[in-house]
Amino acid sequence: MALIEVTNLKKSFGNQEVLKSISFSVDKKEVIAMIGPSGSGKSTLLRSLIHLEEIDNGSICIDGDFLVKDGQYANQADIRKITGKMGMVFQHFNLFPHLTVKENLILAPKLRKSESMEEIEKRCMDLLRKVGLSDKANAYPSNLSGGQKQRVAIARSLMLNPQILLFDEPTSALDPELTGEVLKVMKDLAEEHMTMIVVTHEMGFAREVANRVIFMDGGEIIESNEPEQFFQHPQHERTKAFLHKNWK
Numbered sequence: 001m002a003l004i005e006v007t008n009l010k011k012s013f014g015n016q017e018v019l020k021s022i023s024f025s026v027d028k029k030e031v032i033a034m035i036g037p038s039g040s041g042k043s044t045l046l047r048s049l050i051h052l053e054e055i056d057n058g059s060i061c062i063d064g065d066f067l068v069k070d071g072q073y074a075n076q077a078d079i080r081k082i083t084g085k086m087g088m089v090f091q092h093f094n095l096f097p098h099l100t101v102k103e104n105l106i107l108a109p110k111l112r113k114s115e116s117m118e119e120i121e122k123r124c125m126d127l128l129r130k131v132g133l134s135d136k137a138n139a140y141p142s143n144l145s146g147g148q149k150q151r152v153a154i155a156r157s158l159m160l161n162p163q164i165l166l167f168d169e170p171t172s173a174l175d176p177e178l179t180g181e182v183l184k185v186m187k188d189l190a191e192e193h194m195t196m197i198v199v200t201h202e203m204g205f206a207r208e209v210a211n212r213v214i215f216m217d218g219g220e221i222i223e224s225n226e227p228e229q230f231f232q233h234p235q236h237e238r239t240k241a242f243l244h245k246n247w248k
Contacts, residue, residue: 006023006049008058009045019219024214026197034046034214035214037242050166067083086162086165086166089170097141101144102137133151154189166196179202213225
């Protein structure tokens with residue numbers, strides 16, 4: 001069974017229809033790269049999966065539980081339980097500036113109160129080592145580069161042991177030389193079989209790391225295929241035009 005199942009998702013902002021009957025599924029351990037022009041609905045779709053946007057109609061099923069079914073949302077307790085299976089990494093890091101790196105990481109698990117502080121702090125340091133920032137535990141975000149902030153944000157998203165990680169343009173706010181360090185962490189996660197959906201403009205990452213590429217335009221999924229086929233033999237004219245402009 002698919003870990004994520006999306007069926008006929010619809011969302012409008014006023015008169016503008018931003019998601020038009022979107023349907024797709026994601027299997028466990030699969031890495032999906034979602035690409036497309038700005039305004040095509042990619043970020044709105046991602047935010048809908050973790051209930052940062054409410055959809056107008058359709059269904060979202062996560063690991064067998066419906067977040068929303070035919071436009072009707074689950075109760076608040078179930079929504080919290082379902083969205084707790086996911087972590088999200090944003091374009092602009094969203095770190096708390098008044099907290100140290102370590103404090104940013106331990107905040108959510110501390111509030112959850114499901115394990116001891118000793119366990120939380122150990123996992124915090126393990127994750128900072130994983131992203132190559134164990135020496136920055138007591139630094140504040142203002143003292144970090146953009147690439148370091150994004151790696152902290154990835155470590156923070158892993159603190160609650162999510163089954164799924166969602167990335168919304170995680171490198172688009174970074175200078176090109178800082179992009180590589182973030183993509184390396186994401187590549188490592190893919191190799192560890194973390195289920196991921198990555199909204200990205202990094203075509204190299206999409207081709208090398210993703211199991212499947214989804215191309216969106218105008219609120220619709222235009223094309224979906226495994227990377228080699230997608231990049232070498234695009235089927236749709238809109239896909240061909242996008243790749244001609246954005247990928248060499």
